[in-house]
Amino acid sequence: MTFLASPWRMGLGAACLAIAGPLLAGPALAASFPERPLKLVVPFPPGGGTDLVGRIVAEKMGEYFRKPVIVENRPGGGTVIGTDYVAKSPPDGYAIVMGTFAYAVNPSLQEKLPYSNETSLVSAGMVAKAPNVLVVNPQRPYKTVAELIAYAKANPGKINYGSNGNGTSAHLAGALFATLSGTELTHVPYKGAAPALNDLIGGQIDVIFSTIPGALSYIKAGKLRALAVTSADRSAVLPDLPTVAEAGVAGYDAQAWYGFLVPAGTPAPVIDSLNRAINHAAETPTFQRLVKEEGLIKVTGDPGAMDRYVRAEENRWRKIIQDAGLQPN
Secondary structure, X not given: OOOOOOHHHHHHHHHHHHHHHHHHHHHHHHHHOOOOOEEEEEOOOOOOHHHHHHHHHHHHHHHHHOOOEEEEEOOOOOOHHHHHHHHOOOOOOOEEEEEOHHHHHHHHHOOOOOOOOOOOXXXXXXXXXXEEEEEEOOOOOOOOHHHHHHHHHHOOOOEEEEEOOOOOHHHHHHHHXXXXXXXXXXXXXXXXXXHHHHHHHHOOOOEEEEEHHHHHHHHHOOOOEEEEEOOOOOOOOOOOOOEOOOOOOOOOOOEEEEEEEEEOOOOHHHHHHHHHHHHHXXXXXXXXXXXXXXXXXXXXXXXXXXXXXXXXXXXXXXXHHHHOOOOOO
């Protein structure tokens, strides 16, 4: 006897397949990803700290996936150009952008972004945080944070602090310092860290909240005087330096960070695969050596941990920017 499937049974079977399809596709998608080379966009020029971290992570992710991860520098707009490029890329995991301090503060400093931090990109994972170091020209009379604050209060607006651009960690570390210490400092933005440091050494400006890698050789050579590090904890490469908070500015904490973002809508199994590759890269001896030499703090975890950190940073710096009276561009 032959039994014919009823239309109801056929409809039920189709519905079950429709429900099960995405569930079955997840593991299969994760198993097959990636099938071609990936692209990591670094939204800064070649040669800087972000580029260095990105290239090492890309190399180690490539080894993990057995597929090349090609680094592409797309600088400009305070990281907006490169970030927007990835935000508008297909949500398939093959385009990744490095997220940094600027990503969290741009919504508060840019009048109109071409993408949304809330809806355009999602986190894939972090690898490190990076404290800055408060350095001054050694010919200046202040040798401690307390002396710097006293001088600034006695000479309001006369201390110029340089940075490698508006919205960078060096800029906002200085703004936070002025707000919490009750001082008035004048910001002088440069087009990069090198010219700012050169002018600090030359005496054209007084202070920089520099990245540690950028200033370390000058500190060791005696060309710059280091007063404190900007993180909540001391730096392993400058262990004798106090933190700014330890030196008397209660609540002070300003750090750069390095993470990775992909377009919203990227399948969760693909994001999980990327996260495993990013965490693997951070555990390699090559990256551990970078951490030690550059004064980084290794920070890894799942995408949710990075999401929570970035959202907290956005909220924290929005208030700092408002309190400092900084206006969006």
